[in-house]
Amino acid sequence: MSHLDQLKSLLQSHNLWAKKGLGQNFLVDEKVLDLIVEAADLKPSDNVVEVGPGTGFLTERLVKKAKHVTAIELDKEMVRILKERFNDVKNLEVIQSDILKMSDVRFPMSDYKVVANIPYYITSPLLKHFLQSNHRPSIMVVLVQKEVAEKICGLTGKSLITIETQLFGQPEIVGYVPSNSFYPAPKVDSAILKIDVYDKPLIPEEELKDFFRIVKFGFSQKRKKLANSLGAGLHIKPAEVRDILVKSDIDPDIRAQDLTIKDWGKLGKMLSGTK
Numbered sequence: 307m308s309h310l311d312q313l314k315s316l317l318q319s320h321n322l323w324a325k326k327g328l329g330q331n332f333l334v335d336e337k338v339l340d341l342i343v344e345a346a347d348l349k350p351s352d353n354v355v356e357v358g359p360g361t362g363f364l365t366e367r368l369v370k371k372a373k374h375v376t377a378i379e380l381d382k383e384m385v386r387i388l389k390e391r392f393n394d395v396k397n398l399e400v401i402q403s404d405i406l407k408m409s410d411v412r413f414p415m416s417d418y419k420v421v422a423n424i425p426y427y428i429t430s431p432l433l434k435h436f437l438q439s440n441h442r443p444s445i446m447v448v449l450v451q452k453e454v455a456e457k458i459c460g461l462t463g464k465s466l467i468t469i470e471t472q473l474f475g476q477p478e479i480v481g482y483v484p485s486n487s488f489y490p491a492p493k494v495d496s497a498i499l500k501i502d503v504y505d506k507p508l509i510p511e512e513e514l515k516d517f518f519r520i521v522k523f524g525f526s527q528k529r530k531k532l533a534n535s536l537g538a539g540l541h542i543k544p545a546e547v548r549d550i551l552v553k554s555d556i557d558p559d560i561r562a563q564d565l566t567i568k569d570w571g572k573l574g575k576m577l578s579g580t581k
Contacts, residue, residue: 310334310489312363325381332360333423333449335487338498343367345480345500346421346447355443357405357422357432362388364423369398378405406431420446426492429454430467437474437503446475446501455479455497464563466525470518473567475503509571517574524562524570532560540577550576 333339342364348354348371359365359377361384368375369392377400379385385402392398406428420436420443429450436443456462458471459479471477483496509517523539524532533551537544548558554572556565565573 331488331490331492333487334489338483338487339364339367341481342421342447342498343371345498346419346445348372353418355418355420358424359388360384362391368421369395373397376401378403380404406435418443423449426451433471442503444503448499449496450499452482452495452497455499458499466521469521469567469570473509474507475501477501508567513574516578517571520574520577521570528562532562533558535562
């Protein structure tokens with residue numbers, strides 16, 4: 307029986323269906339499931355946090371490879387299916403919760419990896435939740451919308467999510483996933499995004515607050531030149547920002563998408579006293 311047939315049988319036996327409001331699209335392609343597990347580079351000593359396990363097709367692969375899997379699922383009915391399916395599995399803990407409301411104190415292991423098949427609309431919040439936490443994973447493997455994965459990797463220009471991600475780790479696209487790999491099929495294709503998380507962010511921790519503030523202002527009006535968008539956000543004259551850009555060895559006519567993380571770091575320091 308194919309994964310699609312198994313999924314339909316599981317849902318039917320519990321009188322359930324995919325909930326559009328929760329962004330549920332269940333991955334049923336066995337090759338893609340295997341590729342995700344391969345990308346996570348799991349070892350018998352690894353702890354895994356799986357976000358959005360659904361009915362557990364990826365979960366069953368993870369528990370065979372890892373020391374322990376903590377599966378976080380928002381949908382109570384999916385949790386019921388998971389607990390029934392994996393009742394005898396000792397290295398799995400299923401938690402019914404909203405991952406974005408969970409503190410990292412719930413993951414006490416010294417080292418862990420994140421594997422996630424999540425609704426596209428929480429991609430940015432989920433990455434921030436883990437990458438900007440006090441207890442970051444060593445690797446994240448996440449299924450995201452194709453265009454978002456390419457943006458995060460800087461393949462189609464930079465945006466706020468590019469900088470926020472690359473500050474904490476090296477992203478790469480492991481493979482592309484067509485919409486027919488899911489049930490029900492979403493309207494867009496996906497990509498498997500792997501992030502090798504750095505031991506420390508590229509900007510010192512104590513400078514991150516100013517760094518994020520400046521980056522957010524910089525991308526707030528990304529069609530405008532950086533001097534204008536920063537000036538509007540910081541309530542200072544664009545001419546003053548241009549002077550600071552020149553002092554930072556940055557082109558005064560530059561736009562936000564053309565700056566490197568190092569450039570943003572210099573600006574964060576220079577503009578740290580502004581309100």
